[in-house]
Amino acid sequence: MSCSHEHESLLVTSPNKSAQAVADALEKHPITFSLPQQFYSDADVFQVEMEQIFYKEWLFVGITGEIPDNGNFITLDIGDNPITVIRDQNGEVRAFHNTCRHRGSKICLVKQGKVPKLVCPYHQWTYELDGNLLFAGTEMGDDFDKNDYGLHKVNCRVAGGYIFVSLSENPTNIDGFFDDLTHYLEPYDLDNCKVAVESTLIEDANWKLVIENNRECYHCSGNHPELLNTLLEWDDTEDPRASDEFKAQVAAKQAMWEAEGIPYKHVSHGHGLRNRIVRMPLLEGTVSMTIDGKAGCKKLMGRIKNPDLGSMRILHLPNSWSHAMGDHLIAFQVIPLGAQKTQVTTKWIVHKDAVEGVDYDVAQLRQVWDATNVQDRTLAENNQKGINSKAYQPGPYSTTFEFGVVNFIDWFSHTMQSNIKASAEKS
Structure with a gap:
């Protein structure tokens, strides 16, 4: 499939025309290709995205x-x-x-x-x-x-x-996701947790590049050695690359979680799977996203008794993903600061009664994701630098290895067009 419109100017002349130009460009663009350059670099396009997504969505x-x-x-x-x-x-x-x-x-x-x-x-x-x-x-x-x-x-x-x-007076209804999230997070009792430590990185990259990078593990084997000490890149047994061994491991862990009353089934909501929750095992013999795969906190969260809960992966577009394990939870938050600048905050969350230096060591708790976050920042910033080149044109996503990115672009394009249309009708 070709993308003959990749260098097309959006001809920004006014806020309303700018929004309509963005909608028109997205309508013509295939979701299986990366976006036109302006969507990653242009200040006017960025402002439309802020108004139509970050000032409206949850x-x-x-x-x-x-x-x-x-x-x-x-x-x-x-x-x-x-x-x-x-x-x-x-x-x-x-x-x-x-x-x-x-x-x-x-x-x-x-x-x-x-x-x-x-x-x-x-x-x-x-x-x-x-x-x-x-x-x-x-x-x-x-x-x-x-x-x-x-x-x-x-x-x-x-x-x-x-x-x-x-920030919308009439925000999008995502009650189904809120209901599922309440059910899936119940074992963690987050009213009785605390942030053990947090970090904030400012990445010189468009916010969508940060999300796109998160939505695939195509890059993991070449860039994330610490993360792959524990992470299995598949988050669905229906993944065409999932092995028989992985499927057998999932079945065994799910039987254990079922017996302990721990939610695990894959649920998703919204266009492009904007909200999804699934619990998947970690690498056999590991129970937490730490450098050695052992529990990072001795005091488990909420009502949890067994540290071997794998990782419950939570996605909420446009600005968050999480990994919830038996001993701690890691929540990520993305806030755009400019067309080519994004704030990424990571919070490591433990039981409120866990004692630093006794139940957990902060350096050990954060080691894997500190390394991974810096690696991802480098990848996103290099991606941005290449996209800024006059040689850039949209390239094809892999529908197997990068299906999560395709889902994200599908959601982004659909949401932008829908919200711009609704704004035009309202005005």
């Missing part, structure tokens, strides 16, 4: 165990939108635009913390943890009504301890 932002008590909060920026996720005075997880209703200053200025009230540092406007304005001072006059100036809410959902937000 995004993974954290774990309930990170905000265990009333007043605990975490913050992040989604494009130009600072967000605060907080546990309110009644214990409910809420999300707000981190923007004071007075003159717009950011309120929470640190990444994570705990407060009795939300107080704007500029003029001390004070909000209850549920976002209601409590104090604005007598300077606002007798006609000022505090009830009109609560913080702007952000749609927020908790599923199995994972926290998601959507």
Whole structure:
């Protein structure tokens, strides 16, 4: 199949025309080929993607165990939108635009913390943890009504301890995935976990290159020796490359998990398998993604009694994937920062009562994925540099080794076109 339109200009002239040009280009582009150059490098295309995906779809932002008590909060920026996720005075997880209703200053200025009230540092406007304005001072006059100036809410959902937000007023319905995620994460009891350690890498690459790299293990044998100490690259017995030995191993492990009440069956939701969960064994004789394959934490998570749970792989497009094992869980979060710059955060999560230096060693816990993340950053950045060349043109994906990438491009193209169409009809 040829891609004769690979150098086609999108002719950006206005926001609306820009979005329509993007939709038109995607409609003509085959999902079995990498995207036209502008989709990996152009600032205007990137802005359309932010508006149509990251400002509309559900995004993974954290774990309930990170905000265990009333007043605990975490913050992040989604494009130009600072967000605060907080546990309110009644214990409910809420999300707000981190923007004071007075003159717009950011309120929470640190990444994570705990407060009795939300107080704007500029003029001390004070909000209850549920976002209601409590104090604005007598300077606002007798006609000022505090009830009109609560913080702007952000749609927020908790599923199995994972926290998601959507900046849309009417976000996409993915309740089926939320229900499944709640069921599959139940054994881990993420309300009673903690982040043992986390890392953040800034990658000089488009966010889609980061996701594409994650969605295939075609590159693993040549680039990830630490990861392949434990990881089996197949995540489905229907994979055409899966061996009979692998299928037999899966059957034996599934029988064990079934007996212990541990969910494992493959479930997926949405176009292009945007959300999927599956538990797969690790390499025979290993139980965790550590350099020696042994448990990285002696205290297992939640109600889990057996460390040999393989890896439960969770995918949520557009911005997260996870590996959940018996002893710890690793959650990855992707936030685009620019057309060729992406933030990738990794959190290693353990039981809240696990003691560092006794139950786990941080260096051992993070060794494999620290190495893998740096290797992946190099791969994505080299990919970006090559795509920026005038010689680049879309190349074909392998429908066997890179079927996960094809699924991602399918989801991306479908979602962009659908959301752009809906925006045009609304306007």
